[in-house]
Amino acid sequence: xxxxxxxxxxxxxxxxxxxxxxxxxxxxxxxxxxxxxxxxxxxxxxxxxxxxxxxxxxxxxxxxxxxxxxxxxxxxxxxxxxxxxxxxxxxxxxxxxxxxxxxxxxxxxxxxxxxxxxxxxxxx
Numbered sequence: 362x363x364x365x366x367x368x369x370x371x372x373x374x375x376x377x378x379x380x381x382x383x384x385x386x387x388x389x390x391x392x393x394x395x396x397x398x399x400x401x402x403x404x405x406x407x408x409x410x411x412x413x414x415x416x417x418x419x420x421x422x423x424x425x426x427x428x429x430x431x432x433x434x435x436x437x438x439x440x441x442x443x444x445x446x447x448x449x450x451x452x453x454x455x456x457x458x459x460x461x462x463x464x465x466x467x468x469x470x471x472x473x474x475x476x477x478x479x480x481x482x483x484x485x
Contacts, residue, residue, distance in 0.1 A: 365403045367411055373397060374415030378464070382419070390416050390460065391467040398471025405476075408468040416464025421457035428453060 374397055381389045394412040402408035428436040428449050436449035445451040 365401055367403075367407050370397060370401050370407070371411045371415050373401070374411055374464070374468075375419055378416055378419040379423075388463075390419065391463050394464040394467035395471040398468030399475050400471075402468060402472045405469050405472045408472040409465040412468025413461040413465030417457040417461030420460035421453055424453045424456050 374394060377393050377397070378390045381393050394416055398408040398412060402411065424436075433449035436452050437447050440449055440452040441447045443452070443455075445455065
């Protein structure tokens with residue numbers, strides 16, 4: 362099994378992010394993305410997009426589910442406070458984008474740290 366497979370990394374990112382956030386604060390998603398980016402991501406581009414999608418889905422899913430459970434009442438009230446026109450869907454999408462950016466940048470930072478720590482290749 363190739364652990365650097367982007368689909369496997371995405372699934373691992375999604376599952377670990379959800380599990381860690383059940384017991385730790387919200388910012389623990391960045392730690393998970395950083396560690397997985399450092400350990401498993403093949404390139405910076407792969408790390409960013411896997412971190413973005415994995416973390417965004419780990420927030421959009423529960424946010425949409427909880428909003429559905431209370432007929433979007435709380436989401437609409439919060440969306441009225443922001444310039445979203447009271448749209449619960451826009452609030453959920455904005456939540457996913459912000460969380461995705463945090464996850465993507467954390468995973469990218471992990472890859473960059475791994476590259477900085479690896480010995481430079483000597484030209485022959």
